[in-house]
Every structure is written in C-alpha cells, then in structure tokens.
Amino acid sequence: MAAPVTPFLWFDDDLGDALELYGRVFPDFLVHEKGMAGDAVFTATFECNGQRFQAMNAGPQFPFTEAVSFMILCEDQEETDHYWYGLLADGGVESQCGWLKDRFGLSWQVTPKRLLELNGDPDPERARASMAAMMTMQRIVIADLEAAVAAV
Structure with a gap:
C-alpha cells in the first residue's frame, strides 16, 4: 500500500496570515479544512499548485x-x-x-x-x-x- 507523504509545517502563530499570502501567490491554492482556536486558525490542510500540506500554529520552539x-x-x-x-x-x-x-x-x-x-x-x-x-x-x-x- 502506498501511503501519501504530506509536508507538515509548524508555524509560530501566523498560520492564518500564511494562508492569506499563499492564496494570493499560488494560482491553484485551495484550503481543504481549517481548525480554529477562538478567532485564530490553529490547524489547516491546504494545497499549493497540487501539493498538499498540513500545518498548525504551535509556538516558536521549532522555527x-x-x-x-x-x-x-x-x-x-x-x-x-x-x-x-x-x-x-x-x-x-x-x-x-x-x-x-x-x-x-x-x-x-x-x-x-x-x-x-x-x-x-x-x-x-x-x-x-x-x-x-x-x-x-x-x-x-x-x-x-x-x-x-x-x-x-
């Protein structure tokens, strides 16, 4: 069985801003799902030109x-x-x-x-x-x- 490999990105606290920037830059950009923490994006699954990514806001420990x-x-x-x-x-x-x-x-x-x-x-x-x-x-x-x- 071939399991997909998806990059997982750890943002400090600006994942929502990243989604906005990538949405402006990549013509084939799609957000599949967003998990919210209050009014802020906490997790997201998105695609940039066909490449799927997972991401979350998790703090500055791992830049x-x-x-x-x-x-x-x-x-x-x-x-x-x-x-x-x-x-x-x-x-x-x-x-x-x-x-x-x-x-x-x-x-x-x-x-x-x-x-x-x-x-x-x-x-x-x-x-x-x-x-x-x-x-x-x-x-x-x-x-x-x-x-x-x-x-x-």
Missing part, C-alpha cells in the same frame, strides 16, 4: 530552517518573477541562487526550468558558464543565464 525548502519549477521569467516577488511580499528575505525565505521563515527555491536545462547542458563549458552565472544571482534571470552560456 523553519533552510534545511528544508520547497522548489517551484517555473516555465519562464514571468512565472519566476511572480513567485519570487509574491513570496517576498510583506517581509520575505532574498537569498542566493533562486532561494528565498517568505515572511514566516519558510524557504523556497524559485527555479526556472531553463536553469536546470542550462546547468545540465551536455557541453561542460556551457554548463559551467550557467552555473557560474547562477552563483552571482539572487533572483534567477534567464536572459543573464542565456548570455553567459552564449559567451562560451
């Missing part, structure tokens, strides 16, 4: 770290920018190479498919040029990757 992140594989620059800027809204923090933390401290990798294609180019010089360009970026800019590879 998110970069050891776990969620990758969003994007079709093009427009989609990359949508997720990048959407997840940074209201206090997120940019990192390197397409990684960011949203305002809740959850790490995301906003990754254009073209980055993976160029980094996996069969020509090792082109692949190295793509990787070197990526290492200089926070938000991944496909045109800059393409230019670096074209210069080889």
Whole structure:
C-alpha cells in the first residue's frame, strides 16, 4: 500500500496570515479544512499548485530552517518573477541562487526550468558558464543565464 507523504509545517502563530499570502501567490491554492482556536486558525490542510500540506500554529520552539525548502519549477521569467516577488511580499528575505525565505521563515527555491536545462547542458563549458552565472544571482534571470552560456 502506498501511503501519501504530506509536508507538515509548524508555524509560530501566523498560520492564518500564511494562508492569506499563499492564496494570493499560488494560482491553484485551495484550503481543504481549517481548525480554529477562538478567532485564530490553529490547524489547516491546504494545497499549493497540487501539493498538499498540513500545518498548525504551535509556538516558536521549532522555527523553519533552510534545511528544508520547497522548489517551484517555473516555465519562464514571468512565472519566476511572480513567485519570487509574491513570496517576498510583506517581509520575505532574498537569498542566493533562486532561494528565498517568505515572511514566516519558510524557504523556497524559485527555479526556472531553463536553469536546470542550462546547468545540465551536455557541453561542460556551457554548463559551467550557467552555473557560474547562477552563483552571482539572487533572483534567477534567464536572459543573464542565456548570455553567459552564449559567451562560451
């Protein structure tokens, strides 16, 4: 029997705010159920673009770290920018190479498919040029990757 694997997210006390942000950012966002504690969301089951999550507000004992992140594989620059800027809204923090933390401290990798294609180019010089360009970026800019590879 194949049991589903569902990420379970432990928020401090802002799960309701997270549901609002993710609802604005992910076009295919759905809340399946919410458990309330008074007027506040205490638990939730939700989906972001088909990935199911469970979450709860449980206090600050175990904050998110970069050891776990969620990758969003994007079709093009427009989609990359949508997720990048959407997840940074209201206090997120940019990192390197397409990684960011949203305002809740959850790490995301906003990754254009073209980055993976160029980094996996069969020509090792082109692949190295793509990787070197990526290492200089926070938000991944496909045109800059393409230019670096074209210069080889």
